[in-house]
Amino acid sequence: MPKQTNSSRRQFMIRTGGASAVAALAVTLGERLQAQDKAAGGVKINHSVCKWCYGSVSLEDLCTAGKEFGLQSIELLQPKDIEVVQKHGLTCALVSNVAATTDKGVKVGGITKSWNRIEHHKALIEAYEKQIVATKNLGLDNVICFSGNRDGMDDELGMKNCAEGLKKLMPVAEKHGVTVTMELLNSKVNHPDYMCDHTDWGVALCEMIGSDRFKLLYDIYHMQIMEGDVIATINKNNSYFSHYHTGGVPGRNEIDETQELYYPAIMKAIQATGFKGYVAQEFIPKRADKLGSLKQGVEICSV
Numbered sequence: 001m002p003k004q005t006n007s008s009r010r011q012f013m014i015r016t017g018g019a020s021a022v023a024a025l026a027v028t029l030g031e032r033l034q035a036q037d038k039a040a041g042g043v044k045i046n047h048s049v050c051k052w053c054y055g056s057v058s059l060e061d062l063c064t065a066g067k068e069f070g071l072q073s074i075e076l077l078q079p080k081d082i083e084v085v086q087k088h089g090l091t092c093a094l095v096s097n098v099a100a101t102t103d104k105g106v107k108v109g110g111i112t113k114s115w116n117r118i119e120h121h122k123a124l125i126e127a128y129e130k131q132i133v134a135t136k137n138l139g140l141d142n143v144i145c146f147s148g149n150r151d152g153m154d155d156e157l158g159m160k161n162c163a164e165g166l167k168k169l170m171p172v173a174e175k176h177g178v179t180v181t182m183e184l185l186n187s188k189v190n191h192p193d194y195m196c197d198h199t200d201w202g203v204a205l206c207e208m209i210g211s212d213r214f215k216l217l218y219d220i221y222h223m224q225i226m227e228g229d230v231i232a233t234i235n236k237n238n239s240y241f242s243h244y245h246t247g248g249v250p251g252r253n254e255i256d257e258t259q260e261l262y263y264p265a266i267m268k269a270i271q272a273t274g275f276k277g278y279v280a281q282e283f284i285p286k287r288a289d290k291l292g293s294l295k296q297g298v299e300i301c302s303v
């Protein structure tokens, strides 16, 4: 058998193997993913990652490594940090929440204290209006928010309160073309007492607000814990979802065979809805090679 050089092998594969063989020969994973996307007719998952899961990796290093293996975004950043990712040719698919203080000195805007209480609204509206303008000025279009904890409040009143406050924010969001996205989180393991912990509650809130600029973040990890039935839920409610997060169940670690969800099938279901937004890896790597785990997560979700 004659010895094949790299280029003769590449020519042979191009002649005989079609698009998938060409994809297999591309130099970096990023190039391979792009080639596969092309072969799949342009339908693709846009990849993002949540910075907080990589606390020991600098933003610069995460940008450099992530770009190499096909990430397009690093998210849950404040506007001041976003220029760093943009300098690397990446985007920030979901801007972080605000931190505001009410007249009574209560800190609001985080997971536990937010839109479900009327007394938080003044501070939240002021802070979110600024965050929306900063987001728009950076050329971005999605900002996260939270419901807040129940703390004794019933879900119906909490929804009414969230709607009342968020409806006041919508004219600014609509004017600037920025979506305000409320995250669905589990209240069983990680965020006891969080109110927006079921898809139906979030969807009913979207309907009450009635603006295309208010949507939900369907966090696959959190919702597998609360509800399961992930693909059916995506099929039914995807028009309310502006963003997705991943994570292995149980444990919130790597999304590989060490956990119970089969992410390629979930990604295919998301693709089939025609989703044009981003899927962000939000697992806490267990292995020492954290970036290796992230690369693997991106590969698993590249269907």
Ligand SMILES: O=C(O)C(=O)CO
Pocket: 183, 185, 190, 219, 282
């Ligand atoms: O804090 C969490 O658990 C989140 O999922 C934030 O995105």
